[in-house]
Amino acid sequence: MKSYLVDSEGYYGEFGGAYVPEILHQCVSDLQEAYLPILESEEFQREFRALLRDYVGRPSPLYCARRLSERYGAQIYLKREDLNHTGAHKINNTVGQILVARRMGKRRIIAETGAGQHGVATATVCALMDMECVVYMGETDVQRQRVNVEKMKMLGATVVPVTSGNKTLKDATNEAIRDWCCHPSDTFYIIGSTVGPHPYPDMVARLQSVISEEIKGQLQEHVGRDYPDYLMACVGGGSNAGGTIYHYIDDPRVKIVLAEAGGLGIDSGKTAATIALGQVGILHGAKSYVIQSPDGQIEEPYSISAGLDYPGIGPMHANLAAQGRARVIPINDDEAVAAAFELTRLEGIIPALESAHALAALGKMDFRPEDIVVLTVSGRGDKDIETYLNYIKK
Ligand SMILES: *Cc1c(COP(=O)(O)O)cnc(C)c1O
Numbered sequence: 001m002k003s004y005l006v007d008s009e010g011y012y013g014e015f016g017g018a019y020v021p022e023i024l025h026q027c028v029s030d031l032q033e034a035y036l037p038i039l040e041s042e043e044f045q046r047e048f049r050a051l052l053r054d055y056v057g058r059p060s061p062l063y064c065a066r067r068l069s070e071r072y073g074a075q076i077y078l079k080r081e082d083l084n085h086t087g088a089h090k091i092n093n094t095v096g097q098i099l100v101a102r103r104m105g106k107r108r109i110i111a112e113t114g115a116g117q118h119g120v121a122t123a124t125v126c127a128l129m130d131m132e133c134v135v136y137m138g139e140t141d142v143q144r145q146r147v148n149v150e151k152m153k154m155l156g157a158t159v160v161p162v163t164s165g166n167k168t169l170k171d172a173t174n175e176a177i178r179d180w181c182c183h184p185s186d187t188f189y190i191i192g193s194t195v196g197p198h199p200y201p202d203m204v205a206r207l208q209s210v211i212s213e214e215i216k217g218q219l220q221e222h223v224g225r226d227y228p229d230y231l232m233a234c235v236g237g238g239s240n241a242g243g244t245i246y247h248y249i250d251d252p253r254v255k256i257v258l259a260e261a262g263g264l265g266i267d268s269g270k271t272a273a274t275i276a277l278g279q280v281g282i283l284h285g286a287k288s289y290v291i292q293s294p295d296g297q298i299e300e301p302y303s304i305s306a307g308l309d310y311p312g313i314g315p316m317h318a319n320l321a322a323q324g325r326a327r328v329i330p331i332n333d334d335e336a337v338a339a340a341f342e343l344t345r346l347e348g349i350i351p352a353l354e355s356a357h358a359l360a361a362l363g364k365m366d367f368r369p370e371d372i373v374v375l376t377v378s379g380r381g382d383k384d385i386e387t388y389l390n391y392i393k394k
Contacts, residue, residue, distance in 0.1 A: 003249075003250050004249045004250055004316070004319065004320060004323070004325055005202075005249060005250070005316075006198070006201065006202040006205075006316070009198075010032070010197075010198025010199065010202070011198075011315070012201075012315045012316045012318070012319035012320075013319040013322060013323065014280070014287065014319070014322075015280075015286070015287050015288050015289075015315035015316075015318040015319045015322075016198055016201060016286050016287060016288070016315035016316075016319075017197070017198055017286060017287050017315075018032070018197035018198045018285060018286070019197065019282050019285050019286065019287065020197050020285050021181060023181045023184060024177075024180060024181060024184055024197075026184065027180075027184045027185070028197050028198075028285075030104070031104070031199060031203075032198060032199050034100070034103075034104055035100060035199045035202075035203050036199075038099075038100050038103050038104075039096075039100070039203070039206055039207075044099060044100075044103070047099055048095065048096055048099055048207075051095045051099075052092065052095065052210060055085060055095070055128070056084050056085050056091050056092065056095060057083065057084055057085055058084070058092075058210065058214070059214045059217075059218070060079060060080045060081055060083050060084060060211075060214065061080045061083065061218075062077050062078070062079055062080070062214070062215060062218035062219065062222065062374070063077065063078045063080055064076075064077055064222060065077065065078050065346075065347050067346040067347060068343065068346050068347055068362075071342075071346060072362045072363070072365070072367060072373075073367050073368075073369055074230075074365075074367035074368070074369065074370075074371040074372070074373050075223070075369075075370070075371065075372045075373065076362070076373045076375060077219070077222065077228070077372070077373065077374045077375070078347075078349070078374075078375055078376075078377050079211060079214075079215060079244065079374055079375070079376040079377065080377055081211065081240060081376055081377060081378050081379065082349070082351065082352065082355070082377045082378070082379050082380035082381075083380075085124070086117070086120050086121050086124055087117065087120075087352075087379055087380045087382060087383070088117040088121070088240075088352065088378055088379030088380070089208060089211065089239065089240045089243060089376070089378050089379065090117045090118045090120075090121035090192060090239075090379075091121040091124065091125075092207055092208050092210055092211070092243065093118075093121070093190075093192065093204050093207045093208055093239060094111075094118070094121040094122045094124070094125045094190055094192075095125055095207075096203075096206075096207035097188070097190045097191075097203070097204075097207065098122075098125040098126065098128075098129050098131065098188075098190065100188075100203070101131070101188035101190070102129065102131075104188065106186060106187060106188035107131065107132065107186055108131070108132045108134070108183065108186050108187045108188070109122060109126050109131050109132065109133045109134070109187070109188055109189075109190055110133075110134045110135070110136070110176050110179050110180060110183075110187055110188075110189050110190070111133070111134075111135050111136070111176065111189070111190045111191075111192060112135070112136045112137070112169065112172040112173040112175070112176040112191070112192065113135055113136070113137050113141070113148075113169075113172060113192065114137075114138070114141055114168060114169035114172070114236070114306045114307050114308075114309060114310065115141065115145050115148065115305070115306035115307035115352075115353075115354070115383060116137065116141065116145040116147075116148025116149060116151075116152065116306070116383065117148065117192075117307060117352075117379055117383070118192030118193075119135040119137060119148060119149075119152050119157070119159070120148050120151050120152055120155070121192075122135060122157070122190050122192070123135060123151070123152040123155035123156065123157035124155055126155070126156070126157065127155045127156055133155075133156065133157040133158065134157065134158045134160060134179065135152055135157050135158070135159050135160065136160050136162055136172040136173075136175040136176045136179070137149070137159055137160070137161060137162065137172050138161070138162050138165075138166070138167040138168040138169060138170075138171050138172045139161045139162060139163050139167040140166065140167040140168050140306075141167070141168055141169070141172070141306045141309075142159070142161045144306055144386075144387065145306055145383055147382075147383060148383055160175065162174075162175045165300060166300040166301075166302075168301070168306065168309045168310075169236075169306070169307075169309055169310045170283075170284075170298065170300075170301065170310060170311055170312075173284050174284075176189060177189075177284065177285075191204065192204075192237070192239070193236060193237025193238060193239040193314060194208075194237055194238040194239045194242045194314035194315075194316055194317070195237040195238070195283075195284055195286060195288075195312060195313075195314045195315075196284055196285045196286060197284075197285030197286055198286070200285075201238075201242075201286065201314050201315055201316055204239050204242065205238075205239070205242040205243065205246055205316060206246075207243075208239050208240065208242055208243025208246070209242075209243050209246035209247060210243065211240070211243035211244050211246070211376065212231075212243060212244055212245060212246045212247040212248060213246075213247055215228075215231075215244070215247075215374055216247060219372070219374070223372055227248060227251060227253055227254050228248075228254060228372040228373060228374040229253075229254070229255060229371040229372050229373065230254070230255045230256075230257055230365070230367075230371060230372070230373040230374070231244055231245050231248060231254055231255070231256050231257070231373075231374050231375075231376075232257045232258075232259070232358050232361060232362070232373060232374070232375040232376070233245070233258060233259070233358050233375070233376040233378065234258070234259045234260070234261075234308065234354045234355055234356075234357040234358040234376075234378060235258045235259065235260050235308075235313060235314075235317055235328070236261070236305075236307050236308040236309075236310050236313075236354060237310060237312070237313065237314050238313060238314030238316060238317040239314075240354075240376050240378035241258050241317065241376070242314065242316055242317070243376075244374070244376045245326075249320075249325075255327070256320065256325060256326040256327070257326070257327050257328075257329065257361055257365065258275075258317065258320075258321075258326050258327070258328045258329070258358075259328075259329050259330075259331045259357040259358045259360065259361040260272070260273050260274060260275055260276070260308070260313070260328055260329070260330050260331070260357070261273060261301075261303035261304075261305055261308035261309065261330070261331065261336075261357060262276075262303075262330035262331050262332040262333075262335075263301070263302040263303045263304070263332065263333060264302065264332065264333060265332055266330050270302040271291075271301065271302060271303070271330070272291070272301035272302060272303040272308055272309050272310060272311065273291075273330040274289050274290070274291055274310075274311060274312055274313040275289060275313060275317075275318075275321045275328040275330075276328070276330050277291050278290050278291050278292070278311075278312070278313070278318075279291075279292055281296060281298075283298065283311065283312040284312065286314075286315050287315065288312055288313055288314065288315045288318040289312070289313055289318045289321075290311055290312050291311040291312075292311070298311050299311055303333065304333035304336065304337070304353060304387065304391070305333075305336065305352075305353035305354050305356075305357065305384075306353075307352070307353070307354040307379075308353075308354050308357065329361045329364050331357040331360040331361060333391075335357075335360040335363075336353060336356040336357045336359075336360050337353075337356065337388060337391050337392070338360065339351075339356045339357075339359035339360035339362070339363070340353065340356035340359070340381060340384075340388060341388070341392075342359070343356070343359055344381075349377065350380065350381035350382070350385075351377050351379070351380065351381050352377075352378060352379030352380055352381050352383065352384060353381070353384045353387060353388075354378055354379060355376070355377045355378045355379055356381075358375055358376065358377075358378075359375065359377075362375070
C-alpha cells in the first residue's frame with residue numbers, strides 16, 4: 001500500500017528531499033544517518049518519554065467541548081496542546097531535538113522563530129541542558145511578540161532581530177541557515193516545524209507524533225473507538241498538524257482538514273495561503289509548494305498570526321494536499337479572531353491565534369451530528385492578547 005509517510009529517499013511523493021549548500025552537505029547527511037537509530041534507541045525513548053511526562057506535562061488532555069459541539073452539530077474534542085509547559089506543542093519537538101543534539105556531540109544550538117513559541121521552547125530546553133542558544137527572529141515579530149522575546153532573554157538565549165525582507169519567519173529562517181553554514185561542525189539547528197531538508201520534516205513529525213498516539217488511547221476511553229471521523233489542525237509549517245495526524249495518516253476512515261492563513265484574503269496580495277496559491281519550488285532546503293512570483297522570487301507572506309506567516313509549507317502536507325488526502329481551507333484574519341472570541345466565550349479557553357484558524361474552519365464544515373471531530377488547540381492565547389484587543393478596537 002502507498003504510504004503518506006516519508007520514503008527512504010526523504011520524499012513525500014514529489015515533495016521533500018534535501019537541497020542544501022555544499023558547506024552543509026556533511027552535517028545534513030550525518031543527521032540523516034544518525035536520527036533514526038537515535039530516535040528508536042531504548043535509551044533515547046526512556047529519556048524523551050520521562051521529560052514529556054514530568055517536564056512538559058503530558059499526556060495533554062482530550063477535552064469534550066460540549067458547548068462548541070452544540071454550536072457546530074458534531075461531537076468535538078479538543079486536544080489541549082495549549083496546556084503544555086511553555087504553552088504550545090513546540091516543546092515536544094525541542095525536547096526531542098536537544099536530546100538528539102547531545103547524542104551527536106553538539107554544544108551550540110540555533111533556532112528560528114515566528115511567534116516566538118519555538119524560540120521560547122528552544123531557549124527552555126537549552127537552559128535545561130546547559131547549552132548555548134541563539135534565536136533568529138524577524139524584527140516585525142520581535143515587536144508583535146514582545147513578551148516571548150523577554151522570556152527567551154530571561155532563559156539565557158541571545159535573540160538576534162532580523163531586518164531583511166518583511167522581517168518575519170522566512171527571513172529569520174534565512175538568517176539561521178546562514179549561521180549554520182558558518183558553524184556546521186559544532187552547531188545543531190533545532191528547526192521548529194516539519195520543514196527544512198530531510199530528515200527534519202520526518203524527525204519533527206515523529207517527535208510530535210506523541211499527539212496522535214495519545215489521541216488514540218484517549219478516544220478509545222471517551223467514545224469506545226480509537227479513531228475520529230475528522231482530524232483538524234492549523235498549518236504553518238505543519239508540525240502540530242503532522243503530530244495530530246501521524247498515526248492516522250494512512251487510515252482512510254479518518255478525514256484530514258487543515259487550516260492555512262488566508263491573511264486579508266487569498267486574492268488580496270496579503271496572504272500566507274500556500275496551498276491555495278503556491279507553486280512547486282524550493283524553500284529552506286526542501287521541495288514543496290511556495291508562494292512565488294512567475295519568475296520564482298519568493299513573495300512576502302502576510303498573516304495576523306506570526307506563527308502562520310510563512311510562504312511555504314512542509315513537504316508532507318504539500319503531498320497530502322496534492323493527493324487529495326487532506327482538505328486545506330484558507331482562513332482570513334477576521335475569521336480567526338472571531339473564532340478565538342467564540343471559543344473563549346463558549347468554553348473558557350483563549351486559544352493562540354494560530355489555533356484560532358483551525359477553529360474557524362469548523363464553520364466551513366458539513367458535519368453529521370454523530371461525527372467525532374478532534375481539533376488540536378496548538379497553543380494558548382496569552383501571547384496574542386494585545387493583538388486580539390487591538391483588533392476589536394479597530
Ligand atoms: C508555531 C505555531 C504554529 C504553527 O506551526 P506548525 O509547525 O504548523 O504547527 C501553530 N500554533 C502555535 C501555537 C504555534 O506556536
